[in-house]
Every structure is written in C-alpha cells, then in structure tokens.
Amino acid sequence: MATSAFDETTRDESVADAAARELAATPDADGPDPLARALVVVVADDHQDTDGLGALVGELLEEADFHVDATVVVSGDEVEIRNALNTAVIGGVDVVISVGGVGVRARDVAPEATESLLDRRLPGIEEAVRSSGLAAGATDAGLSRGLAGISGQTLVVNLADSRAAVRDGMATITMLAHHVIADITEF
Secondary structure (H helix, E strand, O other): OOOOHHHHHHHHHHHHHHHHHHHHOOOOOOOOOOOOEEEEEEEOOOOOOOOOHHHHHHHHHHHOOOEEEEEEEEOOOHHHHHHHHHHHHHOOOOEEEEEOOOOOOOOOOHHHHHHOOOOEEOHHHHHHHHHHHHHOOOHHHHOOOOOEEEEOOEEEEEEOOOHHHHHHHHHHHHHHHHHHHHHHHOO
16 A cells, blocks of 8 residues: 555654654753653644644653643733743743744744743753754744743743654753753752
C-alpha cells in the first residue's frame, strides 16, 4: 500500500516529537531539581489549544523533570497574557512557557505582555531558541519576537506556535532551564 504525503509528514512529526522528548529528558550536568515547577500558557484567540501544543510543552517539561502545575489557555489580549504570566510568577513556579502570540501580526502581543514582567532579559536564550528553530526549518521560530528572562525567581520564555518551533525551542530551553533556576534560587 502506498503512503501519502500526509502519512509521511505525520510520521516525520512523530519521529521529531520523540527526538525532542528524548533530548528534553537528558538532565544537565548539575542534575535536575526534582521539585522544579512549571506552568504552560497557550495564547489562542479561540481559547482552545486545538493544535495540542500546550500538551506537547507539558509533556516535554515533565520528561525534563518538571512538575507541570497546569496548562492555561488565554486570548491574544495583552492584559490576559500578562495576568496569566504574573499569576505563574506570584504562584512561585520555576519556569513558565508561553506558546503563541510572538509573530508580527497586530494581535501578536506576548512579547509586550512579557517584557513589563521581566527583571532581567536573557538574550542568549532568546537567540538560541530562534536559531535552533530556524535551522530546523520552523520559519515562525526564526521570525519570533519571543522573549526569555527572569521575573523574580521564575524563568519566563515565549515560544512560537508550531510543533517544530515548540520541539526545537523546548530542546534548547530544557538544556538550560535547570541551570538558570539553580542560579536564580541561590542565596
């Protein structure tokens, strides 16, 4: 039986998802903090995670030894996004990942919502996420205006909203997240 282009694409995405999960599960040299907590914020005007990107981010975080408190879906409204991120920071999560709202359209305001919360930006992570996504062919990741930084003792990262951008972005973030969290929680 001949396979269609759809079957090939689906198989390729499944293989890429598995590879991203394997890479995300590789602990950093310092060892992961088993108590690290995370929250996922999906930015979607229809208030639905129809692509399952929130679930994918959550799965990749869990495989990287994070406890995912919740996945929250908010509209592309700057105030709603900021409130969701701020609630995560106040709630004491170690990392919050937002997915979507980082492009160049007028409704893409996640970076603006994020910027006012950040105490310190991490441009190296921002560029690494863009570069890895673009190298993998995720043009939305390459065009992303997503930010990464620290708010209080929380790492906050914005990702573009495609499976490829999420897979590659999470592979980059999970390699660095435990190290960043260890650094910002030291007294």
